[in-house]
Amino acid sequence: xxxxxxxxxxxxxxxxxxxxxxxxxEAYKQLITKIKEYDQPDIVIVSSGYIDVLGKNILSSYKISxxxxxxxxxxxxxxxxxxxxxxxxxxxxxxxSGVAKKVLLIGIEKFSDYPSKYVNEYLSYNLDNDYTYHVGxxxxxxxxxxxxxxxxxxxxxxxxxxxxxIKMHQNASENPLAYLKFKVDKNTVVNxxxxxxxxxxxxxxxxxxxxxxxxxxxxxxxxxxxxxxVKIDGIVGNIGAMNLSDPSLPxxxxxxxxxxxxxxxxxxxxxxxSYSIMAALEIEELKLAERGKGLDVVDxxxxxxxxxxxxxxxxxxxxxxxxxxxxxxxxxxxxxxxSANAEKGIILSNDDLGNTSYLAVLxx
Amino acid sequence: MKISPSxxxxxxxxxxxxxxGKCKKCGNIKFPYQKICEVCGSLDVEKIFSKGTxxxxxxxxxxxxxxxxxxxxxMIVGLxxxxxxxxxxxxxxxxxxxxxKEGVRVEAVFRRMRNDSYNGLIQYGIxxxxxxxxxNN
Ligand SMILES: [Zn+2]
Numbered sequence: 001x002x003x004x005x006x007x008x009x010x011x012x013x014x015x016x017x018x019x020x021x022x023x024x025x026e027a028y029k030q031l032i033t034k035i036k037e038y039d040q041p042d043i044v045i046v047s048s049g050y051i052d053v054l055g056k057n058i059l060s061s062y063k064i065s066x067x068x069x070x071x072x073x074x075x076x077x078x079x080x081x082x083x084x085x086x087x088x089x090x091x092x093x094x095x096x097s098g099v100a101k102k103v104l105l106i107g108i109e110k111f112s113d114y115p116s117k118y119v120n121e122y123l124s125y126n127l128d129n130d131y132t133y134h135v136g137x138x139x140x141x142x143x144x145x146x147x148x149x150x151x152x153x154x155x156x157x158x159x160x161x162x163x164x165x166i167k168m169h170q171n172a173s174e175n176p177l178a179y180l181k182f183k184v185d186k187n188t189v190v191n192x193x194x195x196x197x198x199x200x201x202x203x204x205x206x207x208x209x210x211x212x213x214x215x216x217x218x219x220x221x222x223x224x225x226x227x228x229x230v231k232i233d234g235i236v237g238n239i240g241a242m243n244l245s246d247p248s249l250p251x252x253x254x255x256x257x258x259x260x261x262x263x264x265x266x267x268x269x270x271x272x273x274s275y276s277i278m279a280a281l282e283i284e285e286l287k288l289a290e291r292g293k294g295l296d297v298v299d300x301x302x303x304x305x306x307x308x309x310x311x312x313x314x315x316x317x318x319x320x321x322x323x324x325x326x327x328x329x330x331x332x333x334x335x336x337x338x339s340a341n342a343e344k345g346i347i348l349s350n351d352d353l354g355n356t357s358y359l360a361v362l363x364x
Numbered sequence: 365m366k367i368s369p370s371x372x373x374x375x376x377x378x379x380x381x382x383x384x385g386k387c388k389k390c391g392n393i394k395f396p397y398q399k400i401c402e403v404c405g406s407l408d409v410e411k412i413f414s415k416g417t418x419x420x421x422x423x424x425x426x427x428x429x430x431x432x433x434x435x436x437x438x439m440i441v442g443l444x445x446x447x448x449x450x451x452x453x454x455x456x457x458x459x460x461x462x463x464x465k466e467g468v469r470v471e472a473v474f475r476r477m478r479n480d481s482y483n484g485l486i487q488y489g490i491x492x493x494x495x496x497x498x499x500n501n
Contacts (some may be wrong), residue, residue, distance in 0.1 A: 116428065117428070117429055117430060117431050117434070118431050120428055120429075120431075121429050121430045121431040121432075124430060128396060129398045130375055130378045130396035130397075131375075131378050131379060131395070131452075131489070132453060134375070134379060134477060134489055135379075135454065135455050135477055135489050135490075135491065136429075136430055136432075136433035136436060136439060136477060136478065137426070137439075137441055137453060137454075137455065137456060138426065138428065138430055140426060140428060140454065141424055141426045141439075141441040142453060144424035144426070144441075145422055145423075145424055145441070145443050145453065148422050148424065149422065168499075193426075193427075194427060194443070195426075195427060196424045196425065196426040196427060196428070196429055197424050197425045198424075199424070241402075244443060244451065244452050244453070245421075245443075246475075344481060
């Protein structure tokens with residue numbers, strides 16, 4: 001019903017010379033040089049978390065679309081925390097309903113224009129703005145508290161969490177588009193800077209600049225653009241407050257329940273590892289590992305072969321669109337990094353603390 | 365302009381008095397107060413005020429300050445279980461991190477949060493401190 005026919009991904013990096021519009025243009029150029037036929041999309045969806053507050057852009061969907069030379073289309077931006085999954089869900093729904101035949105998904109974020117204390121300020125807009133935001137707390141503190149609870153409940157020490165960054169950096173070192181293309185050892189992680197005890201810098205997704213464009217079409221027109229399109233089998237989503245008192249992510253659990261058992265073989269996963277603790281909980285909520293053992297399975301699954309938010313880099317609300325492009329490349333044997341010989345791809349997209357989640361299933 | 369007088373005024377019950385929403389249908393208690401129960405959707409939610417006492421379930425020391433909170437860095441952020449039975453994440457003040465312990469009694473105190481250098485507005489709010497005579501009551 002719904003197919004992906006092409007994508008364009010910029011390398012994630014710090015781009016002091018390029019604007020959001022420039023980055024999207026770079027990704028778009030890749031897309032239109034790879035597809036067989038070029039025509040304008042019926043709808044453009046811009047997925048971005050912070051393009052208004054960091055980039056001083058309202059009406060970003062119009063500005064970006066006109067920057068791509070689009071003349072006849074409908075445009076919108078979707079903001080759902082750091083959850084680009086909502087944008088994928090919207091594109092999927094437009095096509096499945098017949099409202100559109102071609103939707104251009106654009107993921108964009110630019111974090112490097114401001115120092116981290118300002119970026120932390122805007123990321124804290126994700127917290128409740130009746131109390132928590134006003135008293136100076138950041139999502140990092142929540143993540144640290146979540147980590148402490150997990151450590152107590154499952155009797156694991158900090159070393160348990162080092163498995164994630166070590167694996168992610170190893171994967172990123174093979175990915176030419178990754179932001180942090182270097183390997184790290186346990187010693188480096190354990191001795192890295194403390195952000196909010198016990199959370200260290202290597203437990204936090206690496207904020208970067210970057211863009212992704214993905215062209216999604218109805219099946220009947222897909223082959224006009226690409227000979228072996230990838231199908232979006234379905235996308236589900238749900239909400240539920242992250243549980244700090246008994247570490248868990250109800251929104252992920254509910255979304256996963258809609259899909260039933262998820263495969264462990266012949267599948268490539270991309271999950272939202274905003275923090276190492278989030279990776280652990282997400283893997284457990286997806287029932288890919290037992291409770292308290294989420295990070296013990298990182299070597300036995302094809303998960304975040306890109307290097308994840310941790311090392312490929314993190315582009316806020318553009319993240320899931322980037323992951324969608326990566327999984328498309330895996331399923332069409334075009335992924336340049338560590339590749340998976342997979343039949344299916346599954347993307348878990350949630351905000352950094354997992355209050356709202358989407359799960360998309362793709363297949364060759 | 366970072367601080368809005370009307371926002372501060374509107375939030376005075378939450379920021380200065382820890383207003384909670386108590387659902388008369390399912391009994392759920394929510395902080396910050398909201399008019400509709402987050403658990404059962406009931407519209408019958410009563411606004412009650414926390415006594416401001418509770419215990420420290422856990423805490424972290426946050427080293428990355430946000431814009432405007434530099435002077436409060438590093439900030440101790442606690443998971444506080446209010447005596448009304450609600451867990452809230454809040455700053456802990458007047459404390460030596462080395463002397464903090466899980467389970468210690470805490471109480472709400474009124475503190476300055478940040479000021480707006482543009483127009484001199486000050487945002488106040490609630491933090492928590494360790495109750496010094498804990499154990500005597
Ligand atoms: Zn209720």
